[in-house]
Amino acid sequence: MSDLAVRGVPLGLVERLNRARTIPLERYQVDGAIDRFGYLENLAADHGVTFETILTLVDVLGPEEDFDGLVTTLEDLPAGGF
Template sequence: MTDIPLATILRINAARTIPLTRYEEEGNFDRFGYIKDLAENHGADLPAVIEIADLLGPEEDFDGLVTTIEDAAEGFGFGALIVGGA
């Protein structure tokens, strides 16, 4: 697993705009944990998922981010950059 700097984890959690209870509904205690689980559940590269989450913004954590990661896992577009591939 890739080590993510504490400063990045704190930044990701501070950027949260969705109520914390929504992340808890997904079994996570913060935004970073949710993003980490999303990456792991789809076999995606965590730093790449963090980068996409940053680009999309926290408002897209449960919509656009999920769709982007799922599309990548299915091989659409730039999937090899996110999900282990060539």
């Protein structure tokens, strides 16, 4: 069933993002997310960028930058992302 998705994001991608997590799950939950995927979704919404922008950034920065470099990069982006 390759067409399974969470809010339009393929389930395989959701699983890959969560498996790549290097920061303890509790840290994501402190920020109000159930997992890394939820945290990344929230960041996209909070910063007014597409989820594709978030995916590009996490692929470049790596999971260890979820709460530092990723947030800083999002704050520095022009409105709407790149």
